[in-house]
Amino acid sequence: MELKLPPLAETGETLTGAEIAIRCLQEEKVEFVFGYPGGAVLFIYDALFNQKKVKHILVRHEQGALHAADGYARATGRPGVALVTSGPGVTNAVTGIATAYMDSIPLVVITGQVPTRAIGEDAFQECDTVGITRPCVKHNFLVKDVNELAITIKKAFHIATTGRPGPVLVDIPKDVSQQSARFHYPEKIHLRSYSPVVKGHGGQIKKALQLLLEARRPMIYVGGGAILGEASGEVTELVRLLGYPCTNTLMGLGAFPASDKRFVGMLGMHGTVEANMAMQNCDVLLAVGARFDDRVIGNPAHFAAGSASRKIIHIDVDPSSISKRVRVDVPIVGHVKDVLGEMLALLKAAKTGPDAAALGAWWDQIAAWRAKDCLKYDRASPIIKPQFVIEKLWEVTKGEAIVTSDVGQHQMWAAQFYRFEKPRRWINSGGLGTMGVGLPYAMGAKLAFPDADVACVTGEASVQMCIQELSTCKQYHLPVKLVNLNNRYMGMVRQWQEFFHGNRYSESYMDALPDFVKLAEAYGHVGMRVEKPADVEGALREAFAQKDRLVFLDIITDQTENVFPMVPGGKGMSEMILAEDL
Amino acid sequence: MRHILSILVENEAGALSRVAGLFSARGYNIESLTVAPTEDATMSRMTILTTGSDEVVEQITKQLNKLVDVVKVVDLSEGRHIERELMLVKVRAAGKDREEMKRTADIFRGRIIDVTDKSYTIELTGTTEKLDAFLEALDKSAILETVRTGVSGIGRGEWVLKA
Numbered sequence: 001m002e003l004k005l006p007p008l009a010e011t012g013e014t015l016t017g018a019e020i021a022i023r024c025l026q027e028e029k030v031e032f033v034f035g036y037p038g039g040a041v042l043f044i045y046d047a048l049f050n051q052k053k054v055k056h057i058l059v060r061h062e063q064g065a066l067h068a069a070d071g072y073a074r075a076t077g078r079p080g081v082a083l084v085t086s087g088p089g090v091t092n093a094v095t096g097i098a099t100a101y102m103d104s105i106p107l108v109v110i111t112g113q114v115p116t117r118a119i120g121e122d123a124f125q126e127c128d129t130v131g132i133t134r135p136c137v138k139h140n141f142l143v144k145d146v147n148e149l150a151i152t153i154k155k156a157f158h159i160a161t162t163g164r165p166g167p168v169l170v171d172i173p174k175d176v177s178q179q180s181a182r183f184h185y186p187e188k189i190h191l192r193s194y195s196p197v198v199k200g201h202g203g204q205i206k207k208a209l210q211l212l213l214e215a216r217r218p219m220i221y222v223g224g225g226a227i228l229g230e231a232s233g234e235v236t237e238l239v240r241l242l243g244y245p246c247t248n249t250l251m252g253l254g255a256f257p258a259s260d261k262r263f264v265g266m267l268g269m270h271g272t273v274e275a276n277m278a279m280q281n282c283d284v285l286l287a288v289g290a291r292f293d294d295r296v297i298g299n300p301a302h303f304a305a306g307s308a309s310r311k312i313i314h315i316d317v318d319p320s321s322i323s324k325r326v327r328v329d330v331p332i333v334g335h336v337k338d339v340l341g342e343m344l345a346l347l348k349a350a351k352t353g354p355d356a357a358a359l360g361a362w363w364d365q366i367a368a369w370r371a372k373d374c375l376k377y378d379r380a381s382p383i384i385k386p387q388f389v390i391e392k393l394w395e396v397t398k399g400e401a402i403v404t405s406d407v408g409q410h411q412m413w414a415a416q417f418y419r420f421e422k423p424r425r426w427i428n429s430g431g432l433g434t435m436g437v438g439l440p441y442a443m444g445a446k447l448a449f450p451d452a453d454v455a456c457v458t459g460e461a462s463v464q465m466c467i468q469e470l471s472t473c474k475q476y477h478l479p480v481k482l483v484n485l486n487n488r489y490m491g492m493v494r495q496w497q498e499f500f501h502g503n504r505y506s507e508s509y510m511d512a513l514p515d516f517v518k519l520a521e522a523y524g525h526v527g528m529r530v531e532k533p534a535d536v537e538g539a540l541r542e543a544f545a546q547k548d549r550l551v552f553l554d555i556i557t558d559q560t561e562n563v564f565p566m567v568p569g570g571k572g573m574s575e576m577i578l579a580e581d582l
Numbered sequence: 583m584r585h586i587l588s589i590l591v592e593n594e595a596g597a598l599s600r601v602a603g604l605f606s607a608r609g610y611n612i613e614s615l616t617v618a619p620t621e622d623a624t625m626s627r628m629t630i631l632t633t634g635s636d637e638v639v640e641q642i643t644k645q646l647n648k649l650v651d652v653v654k655v656v657d658l659s660e661g662r663h664i665e666r667e668l669m670l671v672k673v674r675a676a677g678k679d680r681e682e683m684k685r686t687a688d689i690f691r692g693r694i695i696d697v698t699d700k701s702y703t704i705e706l707t708g709t710t711e712k713l714d715a716f717l718e719a720l721d722k723s724a725i726l727e728t729v730r731t732g733v734s735g736i737g738r739g740e741w742v743l744k745a
Contacts, residue, residue, distance in 0.1 A: 130596060131599070134596070134599065134600060134603055135603055135607050138650070139650040139651075142595070142596075159650060191650070192653060192745055193591075193592055193650060193651060193652055193653040193745075194650050318648070319644050319647070319648075320641065320644035320645050320647075320648055323637070323640065323641075324641060327637075
C-alpha cells in the first residue's frame with residue numbers, strides 16, 4: 001500500500017489570514033508593531049487583540065508609525081514592522097517607507113487592502129498600494145490567496161533583512177485576512193531570483209590591500225553601510241592598524257569613534273575642511289558601505305579631477321552602488337564585515353606596512369587643514385548658539401545618548417558637534433531628508449532601549465511635522481527628551497536664501513509658532529524654555545534627571561547662525577565656504 | 583550606444599511595471615520592449631532595446647539585477663547574437679501601384695497576409711534596419727498603418743539564457 005503523507009501546508013492548524021499574519025510576526029520574534037487601525041485591517045487588529053507576544057504601538061498618524069518602526073530598526077538592526085489600513089493609511093505611510101528606502105532600513109509593512117472582488121472598482125479607501133509604493137520599496141506583494149500569506153510574509157522578512165536592506169510591503173485584502181488556511185511557517189526560504197552576494201572576491205581584496213599599503217596619501221571613507229552591516233569593529237581595527245585618516249558620512253557617524261585622533265570628522269556638504277580636503281587630495285581611497293552621493297562628494301567631475309591618479313577601492317553589498325557616480329578601480333561586492341575581516345587577516349599576515357615617511361607627511365598636511373578649526377563659533381555670544389547646545393548635550397549625556405534628529409541646520413550641528421563613539425547612536429534621515437522623523441525615531445529607539453537616554457535634536461519647523469506623536473509618547477510612557485533649537489526660521493532654507501537668493505527669506509519664517517512649553521504640557525509632558533546661554537547646561541541636566549518624563553526643551557537660539565563649512569550645491573568638495581569667508 | 587538586454591523575469595503580476603518603472607524612475611531610455619512567457623511557464627522573457635553610454639548600460643544592468651522579480655539579465659549586444667523584429671504594414675494598393683507594391687514586398691521577403699481591392703497588409707520580419715529600409719522603399723503616402731513588435735533577440739550558437 002502506498003503511504004500517503006499530507007503536503008506540508010496541510011499539517012498546521014487552521015487559522016484565519018489575520019491570525020496567520022500575527023503568527024508570522026510572532027515567529028519572526030517581532031516585539032513591536034507600529035500602526036493605526038482602519039476598515040481593511042479590522043480582522044488583523046482583532047487577531048492582535050487576542051494575543052500578548054507582539055505589542056502594538058498606536059501612533060497618531062501613519063507617517064509616525066513608519067518612522068517609529070524605522071527608528072526602532074536603526075537603533076537595533078532588527079526589522080521594524082508597521083501595520084496600516086488601505087487607502088489613506090497607505091498614502092500617509094508612503095513618506096515613511098520612502099525615508100527607510102533611501103537609507104536602506106529593513107522594514108516589513110503590512111497594509112490592508114479592499115476585498116479582492118472590489119479591487120479596481122474605486123472602492124471606499126482603495127488605492128493601488130503596490131503601484132504607489134513600488135518605486136520606494138525593495139519589494140512588495142499583493143496577497144490574493146490566503147494559502148500564500150505565510151510564505152509571503154516569510155519572503156518579506158527575508159528580503160527586507162538580507163543583502164542591501166530595505167522596506168518590503170505586504171498588501172492583504174480584507175477577505176484574505178478573513179479566510180482560513182492551514183498555517184505553516186517555513187524556516188528557510190529560497191528565491192531563485194534573489195541571492196545577494198555575501199563573500200567578497202579574494203583576489204580583489206588582496207589587490208585592495210596592496211593598493212592601500214602602497215598609498216602615500218591614503219583616506220578611509222565610511223558610510224552607513226558599515227553600520228547596517230555591523231562592521232564598525234572591523235572598520236575601527238583596520239583604521240587603527242593602518243594609522244590612516246578616517247571620515248564618516250552623515251549616515252556613517254559612529255562607525256568609527258569620533259574621539260580617535262585618526263578621525264577627521266564628517267565629510268560632505270557640511271563636512272570638515274580636513275575631511276573634505278583629504279578626500280579631494282588622497283591618492284588611495286577606501287570607500288566602505290558608502291555611495292559617493294551628491295551631498296558627500298559634490299560635483300563628481302570636480303572630485304575626479306582633484307587627484308587624477310587617485311585609486312578608489314569600494315566595498316559594498318550592492319553592486320549598483322559601485323561606479324554609479326564615481327568610477328571605481330577596485331570594486332568589491334560583499335558584506336562589508338566579511339570583506340574587512342578578510343582584509344584584516346591579510347594585513348596582519350603582511351610582511352610590509354604602510355610607508356611611514358609618506359604617511360607622516362600626509363598627516364602633517366592634514367594637521368594644517370585641521371588648524372583651520374573650521375567648526376569654530378562664537379562661544380562668547382550672549383545669544384544661545386545652537387552648536388553650544390549640542391556640545392552641552394554631549395557633556396550632559398556623557399556622549400552616551402541615542403540622538404535622533406529631524407532635517408535641517410539642527411541636524412547638521414548635531415552631526416558635527418555630538419561626537420558619536422558607537423554605531424546606532426545617531427538616527428536621522430540622510431537620503432530622503434524627511435522633516436518630522438525625529439520624534440517618532442526617538443519613540444522607536446526608546447522602546448528598543450528603555451534604559452538609554454534618547455534625545456531628539458529638532459527645530460521648531462521640523463518638530464511640528466509629527467508633533468501629534470507627543471500623545472503616543474504619553475500613552476506608552478516614552479520619556480524621550482526633545483531639544484528644540486528654536487530659531488524661528490526654517491534655518492537651512494533661510495541659510496540658502498541668505499547665500500544664494502539675495503537674503504529674500506521667502507516663506508521660511510513662521511509668524512505664529514505655538515508656545516511649545518504649553519503644548520508639551522497639554523500633551524501631559526514637561527515643557528521648559530531656555531533663553532540664556534548660562535541656563536543651557538542646567539536645563540539639560542534637569543531634563544535628563546527626569547527619567548520618567550518626556551521633557552520638551554524649547555531653546556531660543558541665534559536666528560542668524562549658519563552651518564559651516566558649506567560646499568554649495570554643484571560645487572566640488574574643496575570649494576567650501578567657511579564662517580570667516582563671510 | 584545601442585544595447586539589447588534579454589531579461590528573464592518571474593511570471594508575476596507587476597513584473598513588467600517594475601522593469602518599466604525602473605527605466606522611467608532613473609531616466610533610462612527604452613527604444614522598444616517585448617515580453618512573453620517562455621517554455622517555462624513560471625518565467626517570462628523580455629527584450630529591451632536601450633541606448634546609453636557603457637556606464638549607463640552597466641548601471642541599467644545592475645539595477646535590473648537588483649529587482650527581486652528579475653532572474654537573469656544579459657546584454658546580447660556584448661556577444662554574437664541574432665535579432666529580429668516583426669512588422670505589419672497596411673498599404674494602399676490600388677490601380678497601377680498594386681503590382682509594384684507586391685514586387686517591393688517580395689524583394690524584402692515580405693508576405694501579404696490580408697488583401698482588399700484597395701489595400702494589402704504586409705508582414706515583414708527582419709532586423710530593425712531591414713524594416714526601416716522597407717518603409718523607406720515605399721511611397722510614404724501609400725502607408726496607411728504600421729505596427730512593429732520591437733526587437734527580440736537570442737544568442738548565437740549553443741549558449742542559452744537560463745535561470
